[in-house]
Amino acid sequence: MTALNEQTVRARVEADWTRIVDLLKEKIALKAVSAQGITGEHMKRSAEFVAAEMRKVGIDAHVEQSTNPDGTPGAWEVIGSHIVDPKAPTVLLYAHHDVQPAPNPADWGIDDPFTATQVGDRLYGRGTCDDGGGIAIHSGALKALGDDLHVNIKVFFEGEEEMGSRSFIPFIEAHRDEFDSDVIIVADSGNWTPDIPSLTTSLRGNTTLDVSVKVLDHPVHSGQYGGPILDANTLAAMLIASMYNADGELNIPGLLSQEPIGGLQQDLDPDKVRSDTSLVPGYRFAGTGSLASRLWTKPSATVIGFDAHPVDGSFNVIANEARFRLSVRTAPGQRPEEAQQAVADFLTANAPFGASVTVTPLDNGMGWAMDPDAEATEDALAAMREAFGVEPINKGEGGSIPFIPELQRIFPKAQVLVTGPEDPQSNAHSPNESVSLPGLKKNVVAEALLLAKLGQ
Template sequence: MPIEPRERAVLDAVEEGFPAAVAALGRLVRIPSVAFPGFPEEQVRASAEAVAALLTETGLFDEVQVATADYDTASGRATGSPAVLARRAAAPGRPTVLLYAHHDVQPAGRDDLWDTPPFEPTLVGERLHGRGASDDKAGVVAHVAAIRAAAQALGDGLEVGIAVFVEGEEEAGSASFDAFLEANLEALRADVIVVADSDNVSTEVPALTSSLRGNATANLTVSTLEHASHSGMFGGAVPDAMLAAVRLLATLWDEDGAVAVPGLLVSPGPDGGPAGPSTADLARDAALLPGVRPIGRGTVAERLWYRPAITVTGMDVPDVLNASNTLLPSVRLRLSLRVAPGQDAAEAFAALEAHLRANAPFGAHVALDDVNLGQPFLVDQGGWAAEEARRAMADGWGAEPELTGIGGSIPFISTLTRLLPEAQILITGVEDPDTRAHSPNESQHLGVLRKAVAAEALLLARLSSRTV
């Protein structure tokens, strides 16, 4: 279908405003907005205020505010990280779209693993490097730039209602998310929700996400001794905690590396679901070393999107520099369980806990704490909003979008659907296979960002002509 003149004007406005969008992304990347405990809270506040300024500068919203929500914890009430909320009313009969992204980022980790300073935006070829450059400050900028372009091109013809919710603690577990939504439900109510926190097939082919795994994370402590002892005096007769932990961890997977925990379910996936990447694609995108083979069974799509996965993401033990001839009394580690669509996250965690307690070797003591649960989700792609999104992506990218799953988790999606059941969910994003989100040398491909802005601006323009 040919692009209409008003839509051509939208695309022209995207091009005109793109340098400003890249500059805005650079300013956001410079703010180390890590919402994890122990990191400076004022940086997260500064990031929220910078996002609020970008939305205010559009001149489009009735109100833009930085807000927090209080929520219950085991030790009492706590206050969540600052989020940004904005809204403009729809013209009579027009739909309202809620645009979601998050402005908090993962910790940078070790600086020596970065080729460029993690919080100094650095352009290398077509990629802007920096922590949060893609996940998810590019999502924030994509929303702002799309709103600007649509407003510039359409003026009073931009009749779609727009709500914006930019969260400030997604990477840290969204502890106050439910409380924030419940406190601001009317301001967030919408017919369509666009979540800009996913990835694309490549830098040339966009994606709409059709499924999400859930997650269950926890600290596992394995203990065998009341205190440390000399390994020469007692080694070979006394089980140290490291030995017990290694033996216990080995029971979580079978010889193929597939999860071997009874009670963890496998999803059949949606009928006619996405084919997924090939094994060669997987090896390339995940940067497997020569000779290293993938783990698990089934197609790559099944392994990544529809089966559970367990990863040890951290361990508290002496490092090699500080190693001594000591039997460790206890070892603490962080476990991350990805839950297949169709299984309740609490049920999956209960199966994992039962397995750990049943398989503790040598009578080792096992304790679990700091449990965090997020539900999996299957996305309905049959609604009119998904059809409009596919058409906008095809025109904005110059390529038909593919349906893909996500091996990772966006737990708040289930909360959105529970509190806003009438809304249609669209999960889009600005990432690509070489983005390296959460890793050193994270970057945003600017060609992908430009096309994502174009697609979303076209979607806003077309929703302005739709009657609900």
């Protein structure tokens, strides 16, 4: 079977481009903010819209409400399929239809975060890239193939990805037959730049812990007892600092580190990282090795919360207890439970000056690594090469998408490919979220070419 050539696919996407962009604009206007209630009518409307759009491109799609692990109603999910030949390969297309809130509209450079606004070659609005762009890619690719589609398609558009996917596993477990597939394409990541495509090779895992440091049963006067007795805030700071070596790299026995999956094709530009993150002048990057490995595959720890008396209204006492929350990103291949235990053991064993340290383990999410040698990986890279006209630069992600390793666990024979419409300027989860329209068009072409190759 001969695959469609790149020129034919590109012409079909060009002819369909207005519809694809209109779909994205309509999706943004639905304000599918799952933080405002995953069971809400606004989320049901969003799911129904996506299902209707899938039906327009040949997918028998419908909406179902999931059930949380505790039996309560969960998110509104979109599932569907189109079977061309029971003997043909089956591809599951994933994206999520919920979006992040936009709490400070004044921080945006457009009038309304939920009204798509084009500025130059970028479309701005909440959900343009995360993950309305993923929905647009799947829709455009399926439309471009039409009757030339030679793989079976299954779709799943999740309604609570931005809220931690609480009902994801129960829903998948209850619909194994509807999701069983040979290849899974997750369109929820991005490219090296708008003009240079990428496969996402890995995702770090995540584990969270609450840590309490106690030195006294009650506060005492800092003038009377300060000196031999350090306050709990200082002791907590000392405990946090003890996790790092002189290079600012985590130095915790049992916490694993990896190098970029599939090898490092190109390191990240330090000046670009400085600019994108608004680093203060003079700050020196912590850690050793490539910047990519430090952001993608080596572990990191972040204090994401700290309970202490505010400066306003403070007075001269020694704080008796402090509490902080650690978010630890783990190497893609390490079980988060192992990393969590390693961190907990280290903190309790290194209590400064014999203070009482209590660690409460919280959530865990497994990391993920792509199979760089899989046939589907080679097809995806070839499709990207044709669609973008340049060599792909694969990249890892420092963040975590826990449902991807769960998909791999439930369907161990499936090859998982992580793609998506984002780029370094996309600002997902932040004000001025946007998607590159030329980049999005190339992503549509790339996925259509990939599906064509998988059908050979």
